[in-house]
């Protein structure tokens with residue numbers, strides 16, 4: 001079933017984005033993929049996928065196999081005996097967890113990560129997590145979430161993981177000072193930059209979620225104000241709001257403009273003067289703009305087409321059109337969370353075409369008809385499109401790479417200019 005929501009006009013008479021909704025075959029990765037960046041961020045956590053050999057292969061090939069390091073993710077394989085009901089999966093799982101935790105004293109939080117196979121055989125991982133927590137607390141906390149690929153996209157894995165952590169966050173004292181919580185996995189280097197900028201404005205009551213160690217969970221409550229650093233955290237947002245935390249609305253910190261508006265939301269809430277805000281942000285903003293100007297030479301006027309994959313598509317489209325002069329052919333997104341995206345939608349060029357969901361055949365037809373210079377898509381579509389002469393960018397790389405903040409703005413632009421330059425070189 002596909003539907004197009006008609007174009008409205010805003011107060012200035014400009015056409016707002018048109019939203020087409022599609023429900024058809026989809027080409028996306030599953031939420032297990034989030035383990036790759038989550039295990040790097042939360043350094044005392046282990047992610048135990050309860051899944052099949054396919055799940056194990058997906059994780060290992062996406063992560064690259066670290067044969068010399070003790071990995072912090074693994075798969076408890078559901079095999080034929082489990083599927084046939086010949087073995088008690090809960091007993092098997094308990095044995096695997098006991099063995100793992102006795103070998104690895106460094107693990108302080110264990111996530112049992114559900115998969116398509118564990119959901120198909122109706123293995124109740126929330127009960128398993130409760131049971132195992134009773135055995136292993138206080139040394140190890142056991143939580144669960146689903147990374148299944150049934151009706152999800154790959155960034156939902158992080159949303160589900162953080163949502164699972166929200167109930168165990170300590171409660172912020174009702175009389176405590178207001179605290180800022182930055183929500184969404186950021187590379188440590190980006191986190192350090194954000195912390196410095198906010199501290200220079202006087203905002204030092206600050207936590208990041210997820211933290212680098214699962215034993216340093218931030219306290220939350222009605223005095224928490226939170227800023228999303230990632231756009232795909234709809235369920236985590238609801239869970240935080242249910243505990244009284246209030247979201248500060250802002251575009252996402254991609255590009256010089258996005259970063260400034262994101263920081264501005266915190267500065268306004270904390271009553272930072274405009275002079276102080278500019279004193280802190282002026283130099284990094286200028287540096288980012290200068291670096292972006294060098295990338296703009298390669299990107300201005302080029303047409304880009306987004307297939308729905310990472311849920312970063314709308315903020316990226318805003319950044320690429322407003323700061324680099326790219327033309328937006330179509331912005332595909334797996335879901336359109338209008339509330340979380342309202343500031344982003346307002347900044348898109350008039351008449352932008354958004355597609356929510358996917359009917360991959362129809363979208364491929366539209367992509368070919370649009371003849372874009374660059375296509376942003378999942379790995380499954382990239383190679384066939386390259387073979388047909390289109391230039392592609394893997395959406396997943398955008399989540400693996402530090403892209404937020406002033407100092408990363410040009411690196412983000414380069415992720416889009418590099419494939420275009422490579423194509424020119426190959427054609428020469």
Ligand code: SF4
Nearest residue numbers: 030055058115116149
């Ligand atoms: S969770 Fe589902 S989609 Fe993901 S690798 Fe396992 S079987 Fe495949």
